[in-house]
Amino acid sequence: xxxxxxxRVLAPAKVNLFLRVVGQRADGYHxxxxxxxxxDLFDELRIAVDTDAAPHVTLRxxxxxxxxxxxxxxxxxxxxxxxxxxxxxxxxxxxVKRIPPGSGLGGGSSDAATTLTTLNRMLDAGRxxxxxxxxxxxxxxxxxxxxxxxxxxxxxxxEVVSRLAGWDRIPLVLAFPGIGLSTAAVYQQYDARQDRPRxxxxxxxxxxIADFATSGRPVRELLVNDLEAVAAELRPExxxxxxxxxxxxxxxxxxxxSGSAVFGIWPTRAAAxxxxxxxxxxxxxxxxxxxxxxSPAAA
Numbered sequence: 001x002x003x004x005x006x007x008r009v010l011a012p013a014k015v016n017l018f019l020r021v022v023g024q025r026a027d028g029y030h031x032x033x034x035x036x037x038x039x040d041l042f043d044e045l046r047i048a049v050d051t052d053a054a055p056h057v058t059l060r061x062x063x064x065x066x067x068x069x070x071x072x073x074x075x076x077x078x079x080x081x082x083x084x085x086x087x088x089x090x091x092x093x094x095x096v097k098r099i100p101p102g103s104g105l106g107g108g109s110s111d112a113a114t115t116l117t118t119l120n121r122m123l124d125a126g127r128x129x130x131x132x133x134x135x136x137x138x139x140x141x142x143x144x145x146x147x148x149x150x151x152x153x154x155x156x157x158x159e160v161v162s163r164l165a166g167w168d169r170i171p172l173v174l175a176f177p178g179i180g181l182s183t184a185a186v187y188q189q190y191d192a193r194q195d196r197p198r199x200x201x202x203x204x205x206x207x208x209i210a211d212f213a214t215s216g217r218p219v220r221e222l223l224v225n226d227l228e229a230v231a232a233e234l235r236p237e238x239x240x241x242x243x244x245x246x247x248x249x250x251x252x253x254x255x256x257x258s259g260s261a262v263f264g265i266w267p268t269r270a271a272a273x274x275x276x277x278x279x280x281x282x283x284x285x286x287x288x289x290x291x292x293x294x295s296p297a298a299a
Contacts (some may be wrong), residue, residue, distance in 0.1 A: 004050035004090075007122060010042035011114035012295045013105040014145065015172065015256045015263050017219065021190070021226040029157045030187060035209055035222060036142075037151045037167065037291040041174065043107055044096040045074065045114055049122050053090035055082065063097035065180075066108070073139055077112035080135055081119045089123065100285060102180015104257025106142045113146030114297040129299035133161065142257075149298025151291070153206045162206035166213035169290040171272040173245060176261045176285040177237045186258040189230040219265055220252025231259035238262055241284060248275045 016034045023031035059075040061068045069075070078091045093115065099107030116132045119125070129148060136143030141158030151167040154160065212222070232239045238255055242262045245253040249271060250264025266272035272288035279286035 004048055004053070005122060006046060006048040007118055008044065008046050009114050009118045010044055010296045011099075011107070011110040011146070012038040012149070012292060013041040013099045013107060013110065013174070013289070014038050014142070015105070015174075015291070016225065017222045017254075019225045019227060019257065025157070030190075031156055032141075032154065032158070033204060034154045035151070035164075036145050036154050037170070038146070038149055038295040039172065039174070039289040039291050041099060041105070041287055041289050042296075043099050043111055043114075045111060045118070046094040046096075047115065047118050047122065048090075048092040048094075049119070050090040051088065051123075055088045055090060057082070057091045057093070059093040059095060061095040061097060063095075063101070065101045066095070066097060068095075073108040073112040073143075074115045077115040077136070077139055077143075078119060080138065081116055081125075084135060085123070085125050085127070087123055087125065091119065100176045100180065100261065102182065103176050103261035104181070104183075104255065104259045105174065105261050106146065106257065109136075109140045109142035110146045112136060112139050113143045113149075116143075117147060117149075117297050117299045120299070132299050134159075146295070147299050149295030150293065153204070153209050164206060164210050164213065166210055167291065167293065168213075169293070170219060171266045171269045172289050172291065173250065173264045173266060173272050173276045173279065174256075174261055174287050174289055175241050175245060175263070175276075175279050177235060177241050178285060179235060179237075179260065181231055181235055181258060181260040183258045185234060186227055186231050189233060190227060193230060218251065223252050223254040225255050227258050228255040231255060235260045241279075244279060244282065244284075245275070248278050250275070
């Protein structure tokens with residue numbers, strides 16, 4: 001490459017149709033089992049690469065709610081990529097945030113994964129999706145899922161990703177109470193509870209989830225989040241927002257990830273759009289989306 005090149009890429013949000021805590025490692029990391037799907041709400045990254053310039057990584061963002069420095073996950077992903085590939089390049093990232101930080105929708109992890117997959121293509125590094133996912137696991141539990149960018153059963157501490165086929169687009173409304181939650185704070189609250197929810201039932205498999213996708217059964221049958229009750233102790237308003245979605249027509253609703261965003265399921269995108277407008281009229285952030293079969297920057 002003799003001249004700087006720039007690419008504009010989209011980093012999707014995600015929802016967890018279920019999230020179960022199934023154990024804990026000796027080092028304190030919680031072991032999870034979750035069905036995760038990307039959705040068509042996107043952060044936008046403009047990534048400029050120059051292999052003739054002095055190596056560096058910079059990041060700037062339009063949002064005051066995310067760090068615009070080396071601590072940002074996207075910047076950390078770029079630094080890690082250059083270190084592990086031993087490629088000398090200047091990388092400048094401009095980040096336009098549309099996914100609310102602290103919402104459990106995975107925006108930071110998605111930005112990091114999109115940075116890894118985009119640099120891999122732009123610099124012709126030839127790294128496989130499995131390699132990029134392993135690198136992403138160093139940055140955050142949700143990053144490997146976003147590297148693959150497809151509906152998946154995610155297990156362990158996020159490093160075991162089993163991609164799933166057969167999932168049609170599901171219309172949803174995402175709603176956010178306006179105040180985010182720290183993932184660490186939610187897990188601390190979870191650990192402090194003597195009666196904390198834990199899924200001790202038989203573990204699911206990718207095959208059983210794939211069978212469910214083609215069974216015609218309603219998606220609401222899957223909805224469970226072992227972190228929801230403890231997150232609601234920190235942000236009680238998320239349960240009110242969840243009830244509001246059901247009141248306005250959702251066939252099921254759930255907190256996503258560690259919160260504080262919730263989502264509701266609608267039969268059509270048009271119905272979801274109407275409901276999202278009503279929720280916004282109540283003073284909340286809300287948007288109608290659909291799940292994706294593959295995200296734009298998937299490896």
